[in-house]
Amino acid sequence: MNLNSKYFDRIRIKPDEAQAAPQEAPRCxxxxxxxxxxxxxxxxxHREGQYHSYCLDHVREYNKSYNYFAGMRDDDIIEYQRSASTGHRPTWNMGVNKVGAKPQSWADAFNDPFGFFGGSGAKPGPETAKPQRTLGNFARRSFDALDLDGTESGTEIKARYKELVKRLHPDANGGDRSLEDRLREIIQAYHYLKSAGFC
Ligand SMILES: [Zn+2]
Structure with a gap:
């Protein structure tokens, strides 16, 4: 066998290795x-040893929202979402209340426009005028994640968040957990908007 033949050269190197792109950092x-x-x-x-890869800005943003759930297992967070979408009072209210604003009732604290939580239901928000906003990158992306255009009132943002959480929850999708990443993204986006004072 002629080891220097062109033919041998071609099969000696696996095509996928030969054509592999130069090592490149993964995208955020x-x-x-x-x-x-x-x-x-x-x-x-439940995903020890598994990591997201973000840019510096977004790893900070992610860690902020990750820490938000510190001490809660993923299952507890999902369980919270399940409870919230089926009307059971959660044990932890996600810090929806503005600091110092004592809610009259739990339903008021959530400003529950669709009556998910068994309260009196639709409660018109005070915000009717569209706020004027200059959106930073995080805010813009967070609105995008919630399929909003950035002009919505706090009430509308909250309503969309609840709607998406309800729609994407595994219980509403025959136990399909493939939507969890999207759900997580929505939770992150919502918490960013809340921390930035949009809702
Ligand atoms: Zn990034």
């Missing part, structure tokens, strides 16, 4: 972000 996994990733963020308690 944040929706809509095209920055290089490389900053690792833990995926959660």
């Amino acid at each position: 996994e944040w929706a809509g972000c095209d920055q290089p990733g490389g900053y690792r963020a833990p995926k959660g308690r």
Whole structure:
């Protein structure tokens, strides 16, 4: 066998290795972000050793929202969402209340426009005028994640958030857990908008 033949050369190198692109940092996994990733963020308690890869800005943003759930297992977070969408009072209210604003009732605290929580139901929000906003990158992406255009009132943002959580929840999808990443993205987006004072 002639080891120097052209034919041998061609089969000696696996095509996928020969054509592999130069090693490149993965892109940030944040929706809509095209920055290089490389900053690792833990995926959660039941995914030890698995990490998201974000850019520096987004790993900070992710960690903020990740810490929000510190001490809760992923299942507890999902369980919270399940409770919230089926009308059971959760044990933890996600900090929806503005600091210092003592709600009259639990339903008021959530401003529950669809009556998910068994309260009196639709409660018109005070915000009728569209707020004027200059959106930063995080805010823009967070509105995008919620399929909003950025002009919505706080009431509308909350309503959309609840609607999406309800729609994407595994219980509403025959136990399909493939939507969890999208759900997580929506939770992150909502908490960013809340922390930034949009709702
Ligand atoms: Zn990013």
